[in-house]
Amino acid sequence: MKKNMRLIKILGEEDYQVFERIFRVFEGEPFWEKWTDLMILEAFKEFLLTGKMFAYEDYGLMNIQFNKKKLDSLPYEKWGNFIYLSDVAVLTNSRKQGVGSELIDYLIEYGYENKFDSLYFRTNYQGSMLANIGIKKGFEILTDENNQIITEDVSFPRIKDDIAEVDTRQYLYRKLR
Numbered sequence: 589m590k591k592n593m594r595l596i597k598i599l600g601e602e603d604y605q606v607f608e609r610i611f612r613v614f615e616g617e618p619f620w621e622k623w624t625d626l627m628i629l630e631a632f633k634e635f636l637l638t639g640k641m642f643a644y645e646d647y648g649l650m651n652i653q654f655n656k657k658k659l660d661s662l663p664y665e666k667w668g669n670f671i672y673l674s675d676v677a678v679l680t681n682s683r684k685q686g687v688g689s690e691l692i693d694y695l696i697e698y699g700y701e702n703k704f705d706s707l708y709f710r711t712n713y714q715g716s717m718l719a720n721i722g723i724k725k726g727f728e729i730l731t732d733e734n735n736q737i738i739t740e741d742v743s744f745p746r747i748k749d750d751i752a753e754v755d756t757r758q759y760l761y762r763k764l765r
Contacts, residue, residue, distance in 0.1 A: 595690075596642050596644050597643055599640075601636065606646060606649075607632050607641060610647075610678075611631070613677045618715070622744070635674070638656065639651060639653035639672075639674070640652055642695075644690055644691055647685075647687050648677065648682065648687040649676070649678075650673065650691040650692075650695060651674040651675040653674055654670075655670055656672035656674070659710075661738065668705030669704050670704060670706040670707065673695060689724075692722065696762070699764050704765075705765045706764055706765075708727075708759060708760060708761040711757060712755055712757060713737075713739055713756040713757060727760040727762040728760065728761055729759070730758070730761050738758065739756050742756075
């Protein structure tokens with residue numbers, strides 16, 4: 589494993605404060621999502637039950653779920669045993685320092701070590717830092733039989749009134765085996 593990967597740890601029940609502090613990055617630019625304390629607590633509990641959470645020191649966070657299906661039209665039956673990358677959050681002042689890349693490297697290594705066949709995630713259709721990292725790490729943008737990018741509109745309440753509540757998301761996929 590790479591040297592910096594030792595800075596990544598699996599979060600447990602005792603790590604809620606770390607999760608909450610980093611997860612609140614979604615309330616700021618460019619997301620401006622409206623998260624209540626209860627919503628964050630429920631998200632934390634869901635990840636404890638259905639997947640794993642990883643923290644890169646106190647700068648970044650990654651949440652994964654096992655065999656989680658997000659969109660009916662995706663070809664899950666071809667993917668074998670897969671990981672859904674639900675979230676990557678990096679504190680604003682730690683962006684562009686390789687934290688997101690390290691988390692994705694860790695995810696790929698984790699997938700190999702734990703015998704998963706593939707990985708996927710969804711992210712904003714335009715201007716996504718995560719999509720750029722994913723493509724550099726071997727993920728492909730999913731397209732349909734007409735070679736059109738598979739998208740989904742996702743609605744989420746916003747803190748700022750001038751930000752649309754609906755985002756268009758795209759899906760990226762990487763085969764491991």
